[in-house]
Amino acid sequence: MEEKNFVVGVDVGGQTTKIGVVDTRGEVLTQSVIRTDTYGTDAEAYVSALADAIIKVIDAAGKKDEIRGVGVGAPNGNYYTGTIAFAPNLAWAANGSIEFSKMLSEKLGGIPVSLTNDANAAAVGEMAYGVARGMKNFIMITLGTGVGSGIVINGQVVYGHDGFAGELGHTCVVRNNGRTCGCGKQGCLEAYCSAIGVAKTAHEWLEAGDEPSKLRECDTISSKDVYDAAKEGDALALRVFEYTGTLLGRQFADFVAFSAPEAIVLFGGLARAKEFLYDPIMNAMNENLLPIWKGKVKILFSSLKESDAAILGASALAWEL
Amino acid sequence: MEEKNFVVGVDVGGQTTKIGVVDTRGEVLTQSVIRTDTYGTDAEAYVSALADAIIKVIDAAGKKDEIRGVGVGAPNGNYYTGTIAFAPNLAWAANGSIEFSKMLSEKLGGIPVSLTNDANAAAVGEMAYGVARGMKNFIMITLGTGVGSGIVINGQVVYGHDGFAGELGHTCVVRNNGRTCGCGKQGCLEAYCSAIGVAKTAHEWLEAGDEPSKLRECDTISSKDVYDAAKEGDALALRVFEYTGTLLGRQFADFVAFSAPEAIVLFGGLARAKEFLYDPIMNAMNENLLPIWKGKVKILFSSLKESDAAILGASALAWEL
Numbered sequence: 173m174e175e176k177n178f179v180v181g182v183d184v185g186g187q188t189t190k191i192g193v194v195d196t197r198g199e200v201l202t203q204s205v206i207r208t209d210t211y212g213t214d215a216e217a218y219v220s221a222l223a224d225a226i227i228k229v230i231d232a233a234g235k236k237d238e239i240r241g242v243g244v245g246a247p248n249g250n251y252y253t254g255t256i257a258f259a260p261n262l263a264w265a266a267n268g269s270i271e272f273s274k275m276l277s278e279k280l281g282g283i284p285v286s287l288t289n290d291a292n293a294a295a296v297g298e299m300a301y302g303v304a305r306g307m308k309n310f311i312m313i314t315l316g317t318g319v320g321s322g323i324v325i326n327g328q329v330v331y332g333h334d335g336f337a338g339e340l341g342h343t344c345v346v347r348n349n350g351r352t353c354g355c356g357k358q359g360c361l362e363a364y365c366s367a368i369g370v371a372k373t374a375h376e377w378l379e380a381g382d383e384p385s386k387l388r389e390c391d392t393i394s395s396k397d398v399y400d401a402a403k404e405g406d407a408l409a410l411r412v413f414e415y416t417g418t419l420l421g422r423q424f425a426d427f428v429a430f431s432a433p434e435a436i437v438l439f440g441g442l443a444r445a446k447e448f449l450y451d452p453i454m455n456a457m458n459e460n461l462l463p464i465w466k467g468k469v470k471i472l473f474s475s476l477k478e479s480d481a482a483i484l485g486a487s488a489l490a491w492e493l
Numbered sequence: 494m495e496e497k498n499f500v501v502g503v504d505v506g507g508q509t510t511k512i513g514v515v516d517t518r519g520e521v522l523t524q525s526v527i528r529t530d531t532y533g534t535d536a537e538a539y540v541s542a543l544a545d546a547i548i549k550v551i552d553a554a555g556k557k558d559e560i561r562g563v564g565v566g567a568p569n570g571n572y573y574t575g576t577i578a579f580a581p582n583l584a585w586a587a588n589g590s591i592e593f594s595k596m597l598s599e600k601l602g603g604i605p606v607s608l609t610n611d612a613n614a615a616a617v618g619e620m621a622y623g624v625a626r627g628m629k630n631f632i633m634i635t636l637g638t639g640v641g642s643g644i645v646i647n648g649q650v651v652y653g654h655d656g657f658a659g660e661l662g663h664t665c666v667v668r669n670n671g672r673t674c675g676c677g678k679q680g681c682l683e684a685y686c687s688a689i690g691v692a693k694t695a696h697e698w699l700e701a702g703d704e705p706s707k708l709r710e711c712d713t714i715s716s717k718d719v720y721d722a723a724k725e726g727d728a729l730a731l732r733v734f735e736y737t738g739t740l741l742g743r744q745f746a747d748f749v750a751f752s753a754p755e756a757i758v759l760f761g762g763l764a765r766a767k768e769f770l771y772d773p774i775m776n777a778m779n780e781n782l783l784p785i786w787k788g789k790v791k792i793l794f795s796s797l798k799e800s801d802a803a804i805l806g807a808s809a810l811a812w813e814l
Contacts, residue, residue, distance in 0.1 A: 326651075330646055426664040430658065
């Protein structure tokens with residue numbers, strides 16, 4: 173029997189799906205991209221297109237019979253059931269539950285498929301190839317359109333009783349009169365500390381006064397605009413990041429009280445604002461930690477190349493198959 | 494070699510230490526109690542007295558060479574290092590770090606000793622003998638003088654990177670102008686939802702107005718007084734429990750977002766107020782949960798006999814030795 177020393181990593185995003193063949197050292201041999209959002213509500217059509225693309229990328233790498241499995245990271249992907257359910261950003265899985273792993277494995281002639289949500293995949297990738305290498309206890313926080321999380325305890329991703337553990341973006345950071353979050357609740361971390369949350373904070377603060385700011389020139393403000401303005405020394409933009417980092421740090425202190433991690437690892441678009449987020453996060457976290465942890469918990473920023481990270485994270489899942 | 498089918502459980506409390514010999518079915522064969530608080534800062538003297546008491550209770554059970562190990566639950570007990578450090582309620586371990594497991598094992602002629610904090614021990618006991626039997630994912634919350642927690646994920650107690658995980662009593666429940674907690678931080682769950690916190694809430698509310706209440710007759714109010722008054726229908730006392738339960742429920746929702754447990758198990762003196770706490774906890778928790786968890790997470794109250802529970806929990810640790 174031939175040894176199966178390669179895996180496929182698949183990162184399902186709202187707009188595009190990235191696919192790559194990965195070797196044991198985390199080298200991406202071949203990769204490709206398909207659209208995620210051109211299949212309407214037809215899950216069958218999307219999964220078929222994905223299977224075709226996976227077969228092509230395996231052929232391109234010349235590893236037809238050497239694939240151990242396919243690891244998939246997708247919003248609301250459930251590790252236990254292999255389903256994607258009620259994922260608002262995936263039209264074909266927005267209103268029900270798709271038996272994703274089973275469908276994909278069948279279309280791939282039985283190659284096993286392992287599924288988890290995108291933040292858990294990122295955590296696995298960081299542990300296998302990134303700044304969390306060698307760590308057995310850390311928390312991955314993904315700061316993108318939303319705020320996701322992947323929690324690693326004793327070297328294992330925490331899936332919980334039902335496979336949905338690690339929704340730290342929906343813990344409460346502002347208890348009274350908090351912003352309404354996309355999930356319907358009020359005051360969630362995601363409503364403040366996602367890319368959308370940062371833009372919203374800037375927008376609200378501009379509305380609330382007449383302090384001069386470069387951001388007044390923008391038609392609609394994005395988190396990128398706030399970042400660029402902060403880079404140029406814009407006082408309001410700088411305060412937006414300080415506020416965002418402070419909220420993150422406070423919440424991180426509570427996460428530390430739960431699982432006593434060695435580090436919290438930040439990943440995603442907003443994590444690029446490291447220079448503006450690091451100090452306020454550290455200060456607020458340490459202010460709110462019990463004495464036993466003050467000054468001892470690291471805040472790290474993902475070192476993985478953004479284009480590879482998602483594929484690597486998902487692929488790392490497949491090694492366990 | 495003789496089979497070792499018995500363990501010793503030791504529960505170290507601030508005032509007394511309970512010791513029992515336990516069989517594989519969780520039956521306490523013999524038990525005894527020694528004082529914890531009469532040794533001043535002399536850890537050596539306390540551990541010697543404890544070892545003597547353990548030997549006596551083993552002899553009384555007639556199991557001299559059949560003891561697999563000793564499991565100990567103690568405030569600030571560290572599973573990894575076997576030390577008790579900076580435990581404010583234990584004079585002999587308040588100002589430094591005691592190599593507890595090593596000292597005790599030596600005095601017992603080499604019988605292995607396993608140590609953890611009291612809330613983790615309670616969680617292990619509940620999983621082995623109580624309402625959490627068969628559960629692999631649950632959170633134990635101990636509502637006593639303080640608020641402790643033991644977190645079980647995948648059937649294992651979470652110790653974290655340093656052995657100190659599970660300090661949920663020190664997560665923040667009131668962000669602004671919160672009460673100062675015994676730990677020095679502001680707004681901790683423990684400052685509101687412990688026995689002391691409940692008494693304090695009653696006291697504050699009595700001071701703030703002139704609403705009639707049976708509690709006005711008390712010299713100093715204890716949580717027991719509030720419970721008794723609530724039993725008699727005292728409106729203010731009932732509202733104190735509703736408030737306490739609401740704060741617990743809110744916080745529990747965030748804990749669920751972390752580890753997606755099957756249940757949260759309540760234990761300790763204050764948990765006896767089940768009739769007043771259950772509804773407000775459930776309502777506040779479900780209001781603050783993501784839709785995927787609403788109505789699905791159980792709130793359970795420990796079923797273990799209080800006198801045995803602490804010993805059983807600690808003893809369960811020793812089976813892993």
